Amino acid sequence: MLFKLLDKDEFKNLVNILLQSNEVIAPKQVGVNVTGKTLHQYLPVTSFDEIDLTYETTQYSAKTYFLPYKENLSTYRFDEKDWKQEIRYRQEPRVMLGLHACDIHALLKLDKVLARDNFPSPYYIARRKNAFIIGIDHEPCEGGFCRSLGTDTVNNGFDLFLTDLGERYFVSINTDLGYRVLLQVKTKDVTEEDTRKYLLTRKSISDAFQTHVNVQNLPNLLDLEFESKVWNKWGQKCLSCGSCSMVCPTCYCYGVTERVSMDFKSGAKVKQLYSCNLVDFATVAGGHNFRPNRETRLKYRYYHQHRGFVESYDEPKCVGCNRCGRVCLAEINPPDIIRDIQMEER
Amino acid sequence: MRYLSIEPTKPKVAVFDFTSCEGCELQLANKEETLVDFLKAVEIVNFREVSSAKSDDYEIAFIEGAVSRSDEIERLKKIREKARVLVALGCCACYGGVNKLKNAFDLSTANREIYGNYPKDSMPVRAIKDVVPVDMEIPGCPVNKEEIERIIQHLLLDINYNFPVYPVCVECKQKFNVCMFEKGQLCLGPIARAGCSAPCPTGGLGCYGCRGPAADPNYDEFFEIARRRGFAEQEVNERLSFFGGFNGIAMGVQK
Amino acid sequence: MKIPLYHYDIMKEREIQQPVDFNRHRRLKHTDKTFKAEISSITTLTDMEKLFHLRILDEAERERFTFLPGQFVMLEVPGYGEVPISISGSPSNKGLIELCIRKAGTVTGVLHKAKRGALVGIRGPFGTHFPLEKMKGYDILLIAGGLGLAPLRAPIFAVTENRPDYRKVDIMYGTKDPSQLLFDYQYEQWRRIDGVNLHIIVEKADDKWTGDVGLITKLFDKIEIVPHETYAIVCGPPVMFKFVCAYLSKIGVPMDRMFVSLERRMHCGMGKCCRCNIGSTYTCIDGPVFDYWTVMNLKEAI
Incomplete structure (x- = not known):
């Protein structure tokens, strides 16, 4: 990895250059909640001033720009006795500016x-x-437990990554494209003093984490505690509203439906992101539901996050952003559930 | 579909209004971009709002509105006898709708309050399915024209019309909305049935549940949330009874 | 100054330009491209089930389409939807895909109304298969309950077409009543094959029925099983394969020599939509064929 220093004024130039000919998605303040806390989302922006890189977290993850909530897998033209299938993939570039490490880990x-x-x-x-993708370092967000999952820092999956050193950014360059884009503005070489400052900043961020979750041995524990009362306790609270999966940066499950136009001349196979907490997630043709209970569905969401995914890819699916915990009106959240499961073992 | 060698029929459709605002049937004439195709697919033989035709020969009857007078019962039964398929159109037809708020009052007092010295024939409001069997329901206030189209496509060619049974939250999240509770507003989203694409929360208004309850709603937890967030029982219960879809459900009442 | 970012066009990737072959799992491909196939023949089996013969139109695609017994395809009726259906035919019958379909939902319902010559879409084959190679040299039990004969018919073909590779073959089949018996026109053919025994039982007889009556496990009274020299394939509803496998396990047939085919909701067939998840297992990728020991270890499988 190469490193450069970028003055904040130059960074603004860089963003303006990118804005001129590209779609740019960046964190934007969208309001304040009932307690006065500012709320942010990743949204398309048209000027530098709309962007707020000091954001704590976004309510929604950046996944929808990679896995849209709704997408046509294919379209059909019906023509008397025949039909024709058409498939299209995205070709337009898009700048994702200001992603935090957890969101980049989610993409990985x-x-x-x-x-x-x-x-x-x-x-x-x-x-x-x-x-x-341009990532940025940040102070730990409230309730975030990414440090426990090793997703608080990131070494790949981005083009550029910024660490705020006050007047300037310390820039990690991960790709050739990132390097070439950076050539468009003035950068400085990194001195030993800068590196020391960068490491200090990183350390102070690391030290600031308040929420810790013990995910050790969790795959095994989840198997052992499959019939645990913990699931009844939390399952009874679950609204089965799917909000957790909608905001989750790594939930990718979906459903497919087909639509036909009113003139019966065209149709589409539509993919829609779903949630394993929704009541009909596992209902088969004929009506049998393999997961009719809330607690079973909730349990399986955790099972996939912390056991199934580990089995397949040697790491949990969860990145510790706690967006699901924040969005849940019933206050169901991973740190509390995992703590309960760990307690069962004592 | 032609490619399956299945030819669509062109069914005769009638539209009737009962106690309602007639807003739902107006939706039938909405969505200009597909209106011509819609009218090509069916033959409308009786629809007071758009046509002078008044035929009694129809296969599909769309019923808007609730039943609130004795003469409506007779009329509805006659329609049921003639129609092969009866579709309840909109919240009033499916659940009673706002009309049903009347049921909470003494009828003669309500009658006097509204009509003064000229009282009208009136009875407690009932949903269509409480009077005659209903084959299909399109909930909502007003109904969504797209769902009417899909019902028609289903009746013509067996095309799928699986309306969602999950809560409004799913669609609200898919609109990137900030949760109404976060903004300090009451919202029935977590227990109300989706399919509307959450226009009310998107426009800044908490959900009133015009499509009725979602499948297997978690009322206990919803009331707990409302309590925790400082909403009074009365406010929650007024919201629940607004469209009549949450019959018999109330906060602070033991089930 | 402008920085037009690189436009990545996935269609320029070499892999995606290759013809779509779902047997090449790792290769980048048009995952949702369907092979256009014609319904070339329809056989009515019962009131609820029909056997469809499908023929992929494009000759090269037809040539590439190979499957193993136990695998399934995603069958799409454009405008209606897509459903997973296990293949009922013989792998050696190149170019012909046989699907036995019960009328159960929108897609299968409209298929039952479709006429010969109608064009549908096929993706696949997907999933695991019965280990017919490993079963060579053993006694074979092929057991089906109800619609389970549809997936079992593929290994029946494979075993009878390669008769010398296997020892004694017992086919056991049970349904609720005689009207539900599938493929009744083939029984005589199977019975006449040397060393193949067909045993049929119904739970409730009608006036004409002269055969056995009872649950499928009753048929075990008639069959001699050498436990350590037997492989079994069991297809049917969970209650049925649970009892059958429990019996076989009790008499000493190893659980990893019994194979079942599981059924779940599927929207992709490729391990992406998660709808067929059983715990951490994807029915579409890790299954639908599992040995019974694995099934015992799958929470919520039975």
Whole structure:
């Protein structure tokens, strides 16, 4: 990895240059909540001033720019006795500016499922490879436990990564494209003093984490505690509303439906992101539901996050962003559930 | 579908209104971009709002509105006898709708309050399915034209019309909305049935549950959330009874 | 100054330009491209089930489509939807895909209305298969309950077409009543093959029925099983294969020599949509064929 220093004024130039000919998605303040806390989302921006890189977290993850909530897998033209199938993938580049380490880790996990495993998804890969990603370091967000999952720092999966050193950014350059884009503005070489400052900043961020979750031995524990009362306790609270999966940066499950136009001349096979907490997730043709209970569905969401995914890819699916915990009106959250499961063992 | 060698029929459709605002049937004439195709697919033989035709020969009857007068019962039964398929159109037809708020009052007092010295024939409001069997329901206030199209496609060619049974939250999240509770507002999203694409929360108004309850709603937890967030029982219960879909469900009442 | 970022066009990737072959799991491909296939023949089996013969139109695609007994395809009726269906035919019958389909939902319902010559889409084959190679030299039990004969018919073909590779073959089949018996026109053919025994039982007889009556496990009274020299394939509803496998296990047939085919909801067939997840196992990738020991270890499988 190469490193450079970028003055904040130059960074602004860089963003303006990118804005001139590209779609740019960045954190934007969208309001304040009932307690006065500012709320942010990753949204398309058209000027530098709309961007707020000091954001704590976003309510939604960046995944929807890679896995849209709704997407046509194919379209059909019906023509008397025949039909014709058409498939299109994204070709337009997009700048993803200001992603935190957890969101980049989430993409790396999605890569494992959707780009590297059996049946790589051309829909995902086309979006992923058309994304120019600029990450940024940040103070730990409230309730975030990414440090426990090793996702608080990131070494790949981005083009550029910024660490705020006050007047300037310390820039990690991970790709050739990142390097070439950076050539468009003035940068400085990194001195020993800068490196020391960078490491100090990193350390102070590391030390600031408040929430810790013990995920050790969790795959085994989840098996042992499959019938645990813990699931009844939390399952009874679950609204089965799917909000957790919608905001989760790594939930990728979906459902497919088909639509036909009113003139019956065209149709589409539509993919919609789903949630394993929704009541009909495992209902088969004929009506049998393999998971009719809330607690079973909730349990399986955790099972996939912390056991199933580990079995397949040697790491949990969760990145510790706690967006699911924050969005849940019933206050169901991973740190508390995992703590309960760990307590059962004593 | 032609490619399957299955030819669509062109069914005769009638639209009837009962106690309602007639907003749902107006939706039938909405969505200009596909209106021509829609009207090509069916033959409308009786629809007071758009046509002077008044045929009694129809296969599909769309019923808007609830039943609130004795003469409506007779009329509805006659329609049921003639129609092969009866579709309840909109919240009033499916659940009673806002009309049903009347049921909480003494009828003669309510009658006097509204009509003064000229009282009208009136009875407690009932949903269509409480009077005659209903084959299909399109909930919502108003209904979504796209769902009417899908029902028609289903009746013509067996095309799928699986309306969602999960809560509004799913669709609200897919609109990137900030949760209404986060903004300090009451919202029935977590227990109300989706399919509307959450226009109310998207526009800044908490959900009123016009499509009725989601499948297997978690009322206990929802009331707990409302309590924790400082909403009074009365406010929650008023919201629940607004469209009549949450019959018999109330906060602070033991089930 | 402008920085137009690189436009990545996935269609320029060498792999994706290759013809779609679902047997090449790792290769980048059009995952949702369907092979257009014609319904070339329809055989009515019962009131609820029909056997469809499908023929992929494109000759090269037809040539590439190979499957093993136990695998399934995603069958799409454009505009209606897509459903997983296990292949009922013989792997050696190149170019012909046989699917036995019960009328159960929108897609299967409209298929039952479709006429010969209609064009549908096929993706696949997907999933694991019965280990017919490993079973060579052993006694074979092929056991089906109800619609289970549809997936079992593929290994029945494979075993009878390669008769010398296997020792004694017992086919056991049970349904609720005689009207539900599938492929009744083939029984005589199977019975006449040397060393193949067909045993049929119904739970409830009708006036004409002269055969056995009872649950499928009752048929074990008639069959001599040498436990350590037997492989079994069991297809049917979970209650059925649970009892059958429990019996076989009790008499000493190793659980990893019994194979079952599981059924779940699937929206992709490729381990992506998660709908067929059983715990951490994907029915579409790790299954649908599992040995019974694995099934015992899958939470919520039975």
